[in-house]
Amino acid sequence: MYLIFDTETTGLPKRWKAPLSDSENWPRCIQIAWQIHDPKGSVISHEDYLISPDGFTIPFDSEQVHGISTALAQDQGSPLLEVLNKFKLALNKVNFVVGHNVSFDRNIIGAEFLRSDLDDALEGKLVIDTCTEETANLCKLPGGRGGKFKLPTLGELYNYLFKQSFKEAHNATADVEATSRIFLELLRKDNLHPEVFDNQQAQTLEIREISTPFKLIGLSHQNLKEASAVLKKDKVDIKKSTLHSGISSDLANAPFVHLHNHSQFSVLQATSRINQLVAAAAADNMPAIAITDHGNLMGAFHFIKAIDKHNINVEEDKKIKPIVGCEFYVCGDHKDKTRRDDGYQIVFLAKNKAGYHNLAKLTSAAYVDGFYYVPRIDRKLVEHYKDDLIVLSGNTYGEVSSKILNMGDRQADEALKWWHNQFGDDFYIELMRHGEEGEDRANEVLIDFSSKYNIPVIATNNTYYTKKEEANAHDILLCVKEGEKQSTPIGRGRGFRYGFPNQEYYFKTGDEMKELFQDLEEAIINIQKLIDKIEPFSLAREVLLPKFEIPDEHLINDDSDENKGENDYLRFLAYKGAKERYLKLTDDIKERIDFELGVIANTGYPGYFLIVQDFIAAARNMDVSVGPGRGSAAGSVVAYCLKITNIDPIKYNLLFERFLNPDRVSMPDIDIDFDDEGRSRVMDYVIEKYGSNQVAQIMTYGTMAAKSSIRDTARVLDLPLGEADRIAKLLPNIKLDNIFSYSDQELKGKLRAEEILRVNEIKNLADEDSISGQTIQQAKILEGSLRNTGIHACGVIITPDDITKFVPVATAKDSDLYVTQFDNSVVEDAGLLKMDFLGLKTLTLIKDTVKQVKYKYDIDLDPDNFPLDDSKTYELFQRGETVGIFQYESTGMQKYLKDLKPTVFDDLIAMNALYRPGPLEYIPSFVDRKNGNEDITYDLPVMGEYLKETYGITVYQEQVMLLSQKLAGFSKGDADVLRKAMGKKIFALLQKLKPQFIDGGKSNGHPEEVLEKIWKDWEAFAAYAFNKSHSTCYAWIGYQTAYLKAHYPAEYMAAVLSNNMNDIKQVSFFMEECRRMGLKVLGPDVNESFYKFAVNDKQEIRFGMGAVKGVGRGAVETIIEHRKDLKFNSIFDLVKRIDLRAANKKAFENLLLAGGMDSFGETHRAQYLNPDGDGITFLEKVIRFGSKYQENLNSAQTSLFGEETDETYQDLTIPPSEPWKNLIRLKKEKEVVGIYISAHPLDDFTHEMEHFTNISLAQLGDLDRLINRELNIGGIVNEVEHLESRNGKAWARFMVEDFSDQHEFRIFGEDYLKYRHFLVVNQFIRIRTMVRPGWTNKETGKVGVPRIQYLSFEMLQNTVETNSKKLTIQLDIHKLQSEKIKALEDHLKPFKGDKPIFFNVYDSDKKVKLTLNSKKIKVKIIPELLDELEEHKWHYKLN
Secondary structure (H helix, E strand, C coil), X not given: CEEEEEEEECCCCCCCCCCCCCCCCXXXXXXXXXXXXXXXXXXXXXXXXXXXXXXXXXXXXXXXXXXXXXXXXHHHCECHHHHHHHHHHXXXXXXXXXXXXXXXXXHHHHXXXXXXXXXXXXXXXXEEEXXXXXXXXHHCCCCCHHHCCCCCCHHHHHHHHHCCCCCCCCCHHHXXXXXXXXXXXHHHCCCCCCCCCCCHHHHCHHHHCCCCCCCCCCCCCCCHHHHHHHHHHHCCCHHHHHCCCCCCHHHHHCCCCCCCECCCCCCCCCCCCHHHHHHHHHHCCCCEEEEEEECCCCCHXXXXXXXXXXXHCCCHHHCCEEEEEEEEEEECCCCCCCXXXXXXXXXXXXXXXXXXXXXXXXXXXXXXXXXXXXXXXXXXXXXXXXXXXXXXXXXXXXXXXXXXXXXXXXXXXXXXXXXXXXXXXXXXXXXXXXXXHHHHHHHHHHHHHHHHHCCCEEEECCECECCHHHHHHHHHHHHHHHCCCCCCCECCCCCCECCCCCCXXXXXXXXXXXXXXXXXXXXXXXXXXXXHCCCCCCCCXXXXXXXXXXXXXXXXXXXXXXXXXXXXXXXXXXXXXXXHHCCCCCHHHHHHHHHHHHHHHHHCCHHHHHHHHHHHHXXXXXXXXXXXXXXXXXXXXXXXXXXXXXXXXXXXXXCCCXXXXXXXXXXXXXXXEEEXXXXXXXXXXXHHHHCHHHEEEEEEEEECCHHHHHHHHHHHHCCCHHHHHHHHHHCCCCCHHHXXXXXXXXXXXXXCHHHHHHHHHHHHHHHCCCHHHHHHHXXXXXXXXXXXXXEEEEEEXXXXXXXXHCCCXXXXXXXXXXXXXXXXXXXXXCCEXXXXXXXXXXXXXXXXXXXXXXXXXXXXXXXXXXXXXXXXXXXXXXHCCCCCCCCXXXXXXXXXXXXXXXXXXXXXXXXXXXXXXXXXXXXXXXXHHHCCCCCCCCCCHHHHHHHHHHCCCCCEHHHHHHHHHHHHCCCHHHHHHHHHHHHCCCHHHHHHHHHHHHHHHXXXXXXXXXXXXXXXXXXXXXXXXXXXXXXHHHHHHHHHHHXXXXXXXXXXXXXXXXXXXXXHHHHHHHHHHHHHCXXXXXXXXXXXXXXXXXXXXXXXXXXXXXXXXXXXXXXXXXXXXXXXXXXXXXXXXXXXXXXXXXXXXXXXXXXXXXXXXXXXXXXXXXXXXXXXXXXXXXXXXXXXXXXXXXXXHHCCCCCCCCCCHHHHHHHHHCCCCCCCCHHHHHHHHHHHHCCCCXXXXXXXXXXXXXXXXXXXXXXXXXXXHHCCCEEEEEEEEEEEEEEECCCCXXXXXXXXXXCCCEEEEEXXXXXXXXXXXXXXXXXXXXXXEEEECCCECCCCCCECCCEEEEEEEEEHHHHHHHHCCCEEEEEEHHHCCHHHHHHHHHHHHHHEEEEEEEXXXXXXXXXXXXXXXXXXXXXXXXXXXXXXXXHCCCCEEEC
């Protein structure tokens, strides 16, 4: 006999694997129904019971599912014990217990038996489930885990078996009836084979003999939702009877403040910007506002800063009090990551600065230890950091409300008491009215709790966007976060997406909130009491330096100056270094050092210099290359003496006050370049010295730029990809919001004419009621939203103590290092010492070149001491051969260098400063003055002292500073202020400084009109003037690279290639430069290559083995190690000697395909990978041989093969095979390296590509500029995909590659049918095309993206002969000799044909040319003829 049963419950368990004795975990049973059937399937009995709740309530969310309210269960329910006894009796009558997803129901009833102190009557029963893999395979519904079919719901299985719909009633009686019918039908059809049957055939014999499908037994089912609704109507609605007739005067006069607000720092969950929230609060005269982002304090500093900025400009009664808070996820155990537990959302507010520090501790713990899907804390942490915090109970995801809705009033009551016990008067019950039924139900209970425990209630609105009309943009943002389309319906489960139920989550005005809570005035009035508890605080502070340990002999105890010891030690180190740096310490040098030390002492930053010099010294000791300096720090002689920088500021007129103004205390900023491979080791040193809890990287905020917001919004709104891309490309480099907020005049001032046309099209699109229009309008709201967080590339924070005492932190991905939650724009204002540790690839490049020179020639190069008057280096600059030269490699720079012909280092410094937007226009004048083509003049003769080096042109900020001191008597500090005012165009400051300059100049005897002219010139140019300190440092690195390229070209280019190994396009680019320089770049070779590119004995560059895919550093190291004494002579020699654990089969295979073993005699690549008769490649056999050989060697046994092992093995096993064709060999090469090394497939078609193509594929990225141009393209077909459109028409997508790049083409309709035979992989083709404007949409008038019209296809090998019309040979009249003419005739004879020959006879001296045609000789123009002409150096033209 079978008992089929089902239950309805108060919810779901928190942990599905918890024991049944865990009564808190398992929900309560509130309805049970069962049917008993005999072996034939006939019903014996059926019973169902509602169960009266005893000591618990039925949560709202559960009631929403099954309709059973607490009132209905109390009204119609039976006592639990009575029902359990009846069920137990029923169980005693049957052999098998059946259900759909029966384990859940079995656990619910089992837990109820234990709660009632009864034995679990289901224990030991044979259980059958109708929800199994077997029924899943029957229904074949997609969407299961691991690619399997999903388990069917009761309704899905019912529909499959009976072709009738059955929506689970979530009424146990109806569900049992359906389950019974399903179970019996499955047995009848022999579709279910439970493991508990001893003999399936015998057990189900009687049922299987029934010929017709089972029917429902025809029970009538009570509509539980309607029954619950009737009881609700019968209850007196207390709320209606106590409603006020309007807003009372007390309520009207009470201030309302939003205490639950999310900003865009709740990443991808809110659209409100901080300035919007502050502006909205100010507009509504709110006395305070809170920020409560999800789990983090990223916006806290910006929030307080924005409010402080607002408060400066308003009356006292209009000022806003900032309340810093956080909505934390509070879970059971924040360190438990074995299961997902997002916990409950609880709002914490800081009462004061101490409270803020506790918030910082909590959010840091949430990210560092608790992050699992979301940043989480737990109750233990709350207990530890609860001081000075106010807690609000939260929204419906808060613990109390969530338990009311999901578990029951008793559990909610217990949770409330815990929070109240912890926070006492600082705990508030939060009430929200967004118009949701669940919220209203929770509020009823919350108000009862408030009365019961005398806990004040607070009215809040959970805000995620500022204005109601931004609700749609917010919904789009949620879709971006979830990767969903907006058209997907909002809901839970498969086929639904997350979203808000309505548009009420905006920043409501005080009046709107009072209207909502007019029946509950105290919820508004209580807010003032809460605000009164808040003490405003600032997060800005002076920078705190970590304590630097100084030697005992320099320790000085002086209460008046705590830095005295550090100043003393700094002076000691500075003078010690000065003696090493300068041959003679002159009075001028001492005066400069003393001046700088005095400023450092006065500003209080000796520790900063000590810290920096310490880790730079450590870097040098670790053989990490350190840059010569960066930025204005290179102006410090003290930094030069401490070896922080490597450029002498006195020699180059660099100014300390440009770095540290003696009159205005501001944090010095020393940015340091390390070689990019050593940077991490310096970081490790700093972490070890100061402790990992005192060092952090800096978080960055990735925001949605205009184009990104367009593309994201388009994806969510399902706008076609092509249209989204077109709109994004219409956008010029301007904010989307500015397009709509700027006037036409303002736009004209900022954009070019063609950009104005594109902007107008965007505006027209935005006005349309189309998906394109919606996309632009919504993207405008989302622009600037925080999309993700990252890590600052080089910023490092060092604190004097545990970093969480100063700033909230998170952890970096793939690293244990802390990351500040504050971004780079505020960390220094927050009092944190920030250092920039930059990884500069060029330093690694220099270091690699120096190592190669040492390895090859045993020469020790010292880049810091390269002579600055090296003629070979300046010649390289003068020729403009600066590809690969730091700071000087752009084509524009090369042109200007050729014009300038630099001869001194000062020229290079100036070019580095001038070659940037703005000062670029001064380069021609600079060049002419240098070359004597323009007079060098000075407004005043005394200016020559500082302008002589730049030929009378003001190039550097330092020149303005020095001249202001010389001409007008400015102090060093004032000179720096002038530099800042001019550079940043601070007009108010300039107006103040101008009279000072004019008066000072006049008092020094200079004419006023000349001073006026100088001032005017400075105003025009100073904004462009560059920092000479930085320019000098980077010019020096550039000079070092040029020196190496000039003297050691092969070694230098090998290092350049090595440092670009991860960017294969750059490798191709620099290989081209090597070819120009006459340097051969050979493929990898196991006997010559290293991990990086290297130079062999013939001055050829060998490809680095590390650049081959799948070849790790371990494999390369073992190859290099074992060839030190003797090169490998065969692959057998290789596998016998190297460590085969470090070099796997993939490494061998890829090295082989890249040509790494081509040097081993006659064996070619195909032979190694030729599968012999047994299907095993020769390479695999060799590797096995090597393993066996090493194994025998290690066990000191004699080789089984004897002494002739290698020869015998080779003779027997090298399988003969055809060599790969050139194209196949090159393709395999490219697969493992990313580029063709030994050759290019198009090398055989150089004539075709040179004479009959007019554009490279790399230039096809922007078709707009190519409209109405005929393009001739040549290349090899790499990929082809023949496809069919929705309407059944064939088309193709194909990829063509030339020397520069590869490009995807698409071909449709008649063109496809006409040319499809050309679309074959590895075919060489030439295509003639025309770029046409895109199609115009007749409805909208919009023009689509440009399209390619195909004019013709042809085989590339036929191109020269087919398209050549005539051959013209160039003849210099001075070199015309009869023998040469005879020789030419001989060259042409084998190529008789029908194409005419012309001769251009020219005299280059007289600049005349005569064109003659040959009447007798006509030729067949083919590639072989052109090869012949080129071989004998005949210059020619085609057509």
